[in-house]
Amino acid sequence: MAHVPIDSGLYAGDPGAPQLVGSRCNDCGEVAFPKQDGCPSCTGSATEALLLSRRGTLWTFTIQHFPPPVPPFKGDPESFQPFGVGYVEFPEGLRVEGRLTECDPDRLAIGMEMEVVLEKFMDSDDGDEIMTFAFRPVA
Numbered sequence: 001m002a003h004v005p006i007d008s009g010l011y012a013g014d015p016g017a018p019q020l021v022g023s024r025c026n027d028c029g030e031v032a033f034p035k036q037d038g039c040p041s042c043t044g045s046a047t048e049a050l051l052l053s054r055r056g057t058l059w060t061f062t063i064q065h066f067p068p069p070v071p072p073f074k075g076d077p078e079s080f081q082p083f084g085v086g087y088v089e090f091p092e093g094l095r096v097e098g099r100l101t102e103c104d105p106d107r108l109a110i111g112m113e114m115e116v117v118l119e120k121f122m123d124s125d126d127g128d129e130i131m132t133f134a135f136r137p138v139a
């Protein structure tokens with residue numbers, strides 16, 4: 001059984017200390033996630049990979065109480081569990097949307113420190129575990 005990223009190039013580093021891979025434009029300084037080959041701001045192509053900080057702050061969040069429509073939702077609606085979704089603001093100057101490891105709104109607060117972790121998204125047909133990133137409150 002292997003751990004397979006849901007999308008290659010989304011994150012890098014040690015699985016226990018993953019970092020999201022964004023990009024920065026060398027012309028205008030725009031930072032983007034996921035990594036962009038062309039700058040979304042000035043449309044230039046002078047972008048390079050940028051590892052985002054492991055931690056940021058929770059900018060806003062909500063709790064997803066029902067399965068998203070299939071497609072694009074790739075999970076199994078039968079085994080759906082509510083989960084948190086939020087935007088985390090990184091020191092590099094951008095906000096990234098992602099799943100939260102916490103789905104109890106009483107344990108989440110805007111402005112709290114969050115860190116990037118990996119969690120299993122689903123099993124692949126080959127028996128591998130497909131991994132995605134999530135944000136976990138820093139204890």
Ligand SMILES: [Zn+2]
Nearest residue numbers: 025028039042
């Ligand atoms: Zn640019």
